[in-house]
Amino acid sequence: MPNLPTYEVHACKYAHLPRKAHEVQIMADPHDGDHPMDYFVWVAIPLGEDGKRLVGGQPIVIDTGFSETVGAQRGRKMLRSPALTLRDLGVEPNDVRDVIITHLHYDHVGGWALFPKARYHVQDREMQFATSRHMTKKPFRHAYEVEEVVAMVRHLYGDRVVFHDGDGEIAPGLTVHHIGGHTMGIQSVRVWTRNGWLVLASDAAHYYWGIEDDKLFAIVFNVADMLAGYDKLKKLADGCQDMVVPGHDARVMDRYPPSSAALKGWSVRLD
Numbered sequence: 024m025p026n027l028p029t030y031e032v033h034a035c036k037y038a039h040l041p042r043k044a045h046e047v048q049i050m051a052d053p054h055d056g057d058h059p060m061d062y063f064v065w066v067a068i069p070l071g072e073d074g075k076r077l078v079g080g081q082p083i084v085i086d087t088g089f090s091e092t093v094g095a096q097r098g099r100k101m102l103r104s105p106a107l108t109l110r111d112l113g114v115e116p117n118d119v120r121d122v123i124i125t126h127l128h129y130d131h132v133g134g135w136a137l138f139p140k141a142r143y144h145v146q147d148r149e150m151q152f153a154t155s156r157h158m159t160k161k162p163f164r165h166a167y168e169v170e171e172v173v174a175m176v177r178h179l180y181g182d183r184v185v186f187h188d189g190d191g192e193i194a195p196g197l198t199v200h201h202i203g204g205h206t207m208g209i210q211s212v213r214v215w216t217r218n219g220w221l222v223l224a225s226d227a228a229h230y231y232w233g234i235e236d237d238k239l240f241a242i243v244f245n246v247a248d249m250l251a252g253y254d255k256l257k258k259l260a261d262g263c264q265d266m267v268v269p270g271h272d273a274r275v276m277d278r279y280p281p282s283s284a285a286l287k288g289w290s291v292r293l294d
């Protein structure tokens with residue numbers, strides 16, 4: 024057992040989208056029915072040795088959701104602001120210092136303004152990808168918003184971006200890991216919890232069928248990396264499959280208990 028602080032970890036749902044198999048999966052079975060997508064922001068809150076929240080501990084937010092405007096332009100409705108859910112969890116977005124951006128797609132980076140004091144942790148390869156020749160290809164650039172990429176460049180010049188190349192530590196017991204596949208620079212997050220290592224895959228695995236059956240999500244930069252990424256996620260996690268949390272699977276909301284009675288249907292506790 025590593026001697027590391029543990030975290031409580033929550034998945035905060037902010038949107039939902041009905042999807043069919045052929046819309047989300049490469050080589051989908053035509054009989055395969057509904058694959059609803061949920062949209063999440065995640066938060067890890069440090070705990071003390073007594074299992075209670077550490078006084079003065081810094082919560083770390085993973086992804087920021089989409090902006091309401093961009094979501095609406097893309098036909099996705101913000102159902103509950105992640106800021107509201109975070110506040111209900113006792114996390115004040117205005118005070119958050121570290122936000123991990125798993126990748127720069129609109130539904131992960133678009134809510135950056137909710138965290139005015141934060142530094143954004145991104146992979147070198149993600150920033151490169153979003154400004155590279157690959158963006159001349161519509162399938163690659165479809166999920167990026169130019170203004171959000173430009174905003175990240177502005178943050179860079181404002182000393183608010185921290186780069187990682189591969190594996191990186193954000194805080195003791197909480198690390199990022201480059202995965203690739205879905206985008207060139209997507210990273211996942213590994214968190215030490217009372218149940219062992221929990222992995223927030225984000226979109227390195229959109230659904231459980233990625234990790235469990237090696238099925239491919241429809242938006243992909245590199246198929247080989249996506250498949251190798253599924254293996255890497257499982258290796259990073261401790262034991263059972265519930266220790267890898269996919270990025271958009273609506274079943275996440277059923278697999279874990281609600282964070283509180285009041286947040287039932289909006290937030291689940293993952294650790």
Ligand SMILES: [Zn+2]
Pocket residue numbers: 128130131226270271
């Ligand atoms: Zn996504």
